[in-house]
Each structure stands twice: as structure tokens, then as C-alpha cells.
Amino acid sequence: MKVTEHISRAKSTLFSLEILPPLKGQDISSIFNAIEPLMEFKPAFIDVTYHREEYIYKKRENGLLEKVATRKRPGTVGICAAIMNKFQVDAVPHMICGGFTKEETENALIDLNFLGVDNILALRGDAIKSEGMFVPEENGNKYASDLIKQVQDMNKGKYLHDDVENAAPSNFCIGVAAYPEKHFEAPNLKTDLKYLKMKIDLGAEYAVTQMFFDNQKYFDFVDLCRKEGINIPIIPGLKPITSKKQLNILPSIFHIDIPEELVERVNKCSTPEQVKEEGINWCIKQSLELKKKGVPVLHYYSMGKSDVIKKIASAVF
Ligand code: FAD
Numbered sequence: 001m002k003v004t005e006h007i008s009r010a011k012s013t014l015f016s017l018e019i020l021p022p023l024k025g026q027d028i029s030s031i032f033n034a035i036e037p038l039m040e041f042k043p044a045f046i047d048v049t050y051h052r053e054e055y056i057y058k059k060r061e062n063g064l065l066e067k068v069a070t071r072k073r074p075g076t077v078g079i080c081a082a083i084m085n086k087f088q089v090d091a092v093p094h095m096i097c098g099g100f101t102k103e104e105t106e107n108a109l110i111d112l113n114f115l116g117v118d119n120i121l122a123l124r125g126d127a128i129k130s131e132g133m134f135v136p137e138e139n140g141n142k143y144a145s146d147l148i149k150q151v152q153d154m155n156k157g158k159y160l161h162d163d164v165e166n167a168a169p170s171n172f173c174i175g176v177a178a179y180p181e182k183h184f185e186a187p188n189l190k191t192d193l194k195y196l197k198m199k200i201d202l203g204a205e206y207a208v209t210q211m212f213f214d215n216q217k218y219f220d221f222v223d224l225c226r227k228e229g230i231n232i233p234i235i236p237g238l239k240p241i242t243s244k245k246q247l248n249i250l251p252s253i254f255h256i257d258i259p260e261e262l263v264e265r266v267n268k269c270s271t272p273e274q275v276k277e278e279g280i281n282w283c284i285k286q287s288l289e290l291k292k293k294g295v296p297v298l299h300y301y302s303m304g305k306s307d308v309i310k311k312i313a314s315a316v317f
Contacts, residue, residue: 001090002118002173004205006044007233007296014297015317018047018237020304021073028082034306035087041313044297045090046083047121047208050076052099055130077108081115091117092175095151096125097141098134102150105141106160109151113170121175121208122147122199145199148174152203176200178207178234180221184255193228206232208299211239211250213282214259215289236290239301240308241266241279280311287316 006014017038022030035046051073057065080091093112095105112120124144127134136142141150153159157169176199179192186192196207212218218236225234241247247263250256262282269275287298298316302309 003045004173013291013295014044015041015313016043016045016297017300017302019302020049021075021079023072024074034304037306037310041317043089045092047092048076048079050094050096052125077111080117092119092121094121094123096123097136097147098125101137101139102160109154119173123177144176145202148199148202148204174204175206175208176204179210180212180217181256197228197230200230200232208235209237210254211237211301213262215286233296235297235299236295237299237301238283238286240283242276244275280308283312284315
């Protein structure tokens with residue numbers, strides 16, 4: 001079922017989560033074990049992230065270094081099918097532009113369509129770790145909006161080459177990313193919103209936000225979106241702090257602020273367990289306020305830590 005159908009049928013705020021594919025070499029049981037304890041909260045859907053290639057340097061026999069592209073967490077299509085099969089819950093694959101030609105994207109979309117996956121989160125993806133700027137593949141999509149156009153073409157039965165006769169249209173529901181604290185490359189929030197609006201005009205039906213730790217930022221963002229004519233559901237994405245080092249890592253990776261009060265609380269903790277407790281309590285507080293305001297879904301970035309998400313979900317749902 002489409003994410004938007006889940007939302008329109010729901011009588012109260014839904015629960016959903018995001019998982020990462022296992023590291024290369026691990027089997028599917030690590031994913032099943034992470035999801036199993038959360039099934040009692042009836043997730044409406046489960047997002048599966050996509051991790052593009054990185055470059056590593058391998059020493060050859062002659063002593064020279066060879067630059068090799070490798071993916072640490074390969075897979076999305078198979079994991080989505082496995083999740084849907086095991087738990088009868090909708091899986092939402094994240095599809096990115098980076099590293100894919102349009103042809104490869106089409107092939108992945110065809111597989112997802114055959115498997116009965118109804119949803120896609122359409123993203124641009126980031127630059128390769130060792131490169132400063134995002135560079136699209138030759139004949140690949142440059143922005144999430146280009147990827148949306150490609151998915152929407154398939155939804156109309158239009159494939160890349162015009163020689164497909166009587167093509168069956170797909171029926172993907174497309175979600176996109178949104179940034180209450182602005183995408184880090186955007187010159188300002190208004191410009192960023194212009195492109196968010198473009199994604200919606202092209203066919204995106206809902207958005208999921210980057211994590212935030214101050215609900216006011218989300219409320220202000222939603223208000224601004226509505227003023228700009230963006231009327232789709234905007235699903236808040238939440239992540240609990242679980243270690244002291246995340247106070248610096250999260251802002252540097254995700255370009256978000258962490259409120260002073262939360263920083264002080266975490267810094268006062270003398271054990272890792274206390275830090276986790278503070279992070280969980282903060283996330284519960286955020287969740288309860290958002291739920292009270294009637295957000296459609298609370299979407300948790302689980303990062304494989306189902307014990308933490310379980311404690312939060314138990315207090316909220
Ligand atoms: P876009 O919407 O393409 O925007 C990128 C930048 O370009 C923005 O600054 C925007 O303002 C600007 N822009 C957009 N369109 C245009 C245009 N037509 N012309 C000029 N400028 C434009 N990354 C992964 O690699 N894998 C994942 O699984 C993943 N999941 C995510 C899930 C969520 C909920 C979020 C919020 C992010 C996720 N990301 C993921 C990170 C995301 O890929 C990065 O933030 C990326 O830098 C931008 O992706 P986007 O889809 O927002 O890009």
C-alpha cells in the first residue's frame with residue numbers, strides 16, 4: 001500500500017522506521033532481528049537506505065596503490081522484498097541519483113515494480129566521501145527532481161526507449177527529503193523550498209524531514225511550506241542521541257543544530273547508559289509533542305538500535 005494511503009486511512013499518528021542494509025558479508029537475519037522487536041508497534045512502512053560506493057586504496061604486489069570502488073552496504077531491492085515477505089509490511093526503498101545511469105535506475109524500478117513495492121523515496125544522494133561535490137553519472141539523474149521525472153514517466157508507461165509497446169504503467173508513490181534546517185548546499189531556506197515545491201509539482205506526494213532536535217524548527221518549517229503552497233504530508237524524522245560523540249558527529253554529517261539544553265544534559269552524564277537515557281527521554285518528549293500536534297507519522301532513524309526505538313515507541317504509541 002502507498003505511504004499516502006496509510007496516512008489517509010490512519011485515525012492517529014503512525015509509527016515508521018528507517019533501517020540500514022547489513023554490512024557486506026552479513027546475512028538478512030541482522031535486519032530481521034532489528035525489525036522483529038518493533039513489530040508490536042505496527043510500523044506502517046519501513047524505509048531501507050541506499051549507500052553509494054566509496055573509493056578505497058588497495059596495495060598491489062608491485063607496491064603501487066590501486067583505487068577501487070566498493071560498497072559497504074550493498075542491496076535495497078532484495079532487502080525490501082525480504083522485509084515485505086517476512087513481516088507483511090510495506091518497505092520503502094531509497095533510490096538515489098548518484099552512481100546510477102538512468103538505464104540502471106530503470107532496471108531497479110522494474111524489479112521493484114515486479115516485487116509489488118509501491119513506494120520510493122527519491123533522493124539525489126551525497127557526493128562520494130573522497131569527493132567534495134556531487135557529480136552525477138554520465139546519463140544519470142542530477143537532482144532528485146530528475147529522478148522523480150523518470151519514475152513519473154514509468155508511472156505513465158513511458159520507459160527510456162520509445163520502442164516499448166503497450167508498456168504497463170507502474171504506480172509508485174514518490175516521497176522526497178525535506179530539510180527544516182535547510183539543505184547544506186542551498187543558499188537559503190527559501191531557495192531550498194523552491195526546489196522542494198518543484199519536486200512536488202513533478203509528482204512527489206509526501207516528504208520526510210532530516211532529523212531535528214528542536215520541534216519548533218519543524219513547526220516553523222511546516223508553516224513556511226504551507227505559505228509556499230506545499231501541502232503534502234511532511235513526516236518528521238527523529239533520531240535519539242545515543243553517545244556523547246554524536247553531539248559533534250551529527251551536526252557535521254547532517255548539518256543540523258543540537259539545542260543547548262540537550263547538549264548540557266548529555267555532557268552532564270557520567271556513563272554511556274545515562275547518555276542513552278537522556279537521548280531516549282529527549283526523543284520521547286519530542287515525539288509526544290509532535291503527536292499531540294497531529295503529525296501524520298513519526299519516522300525513526302533506527303540505525304539498527306531497535307532497543308532504543310522500542311523504549312521510545314513504548315512511551316509514545
Ligand atoms: P535534491 O532535492 O536534488 O537537492 C539537492 C540540492 O540541490 C539542494 O540544495 C536543493 O536546494 C538543490 N536543488 C534541487 N533541485 C535543484 C535544481 N533543479 N536546480 C538547482 N538546484 C536544485 N542519502 C543517501 O545517499 N542514501 C539514503 O538512503 C538517504 N536517505 C535520506 C533520507 C532522508 C529522509 C533525508 C532527509 C536524506 C537522505 N539522504 C540519503 C541524504 C540526501 O541524499 C542528501 O541530503 C543529498 O545531499 C540531497 O538529496 P535531495 O534528494 O534532498 O536532493
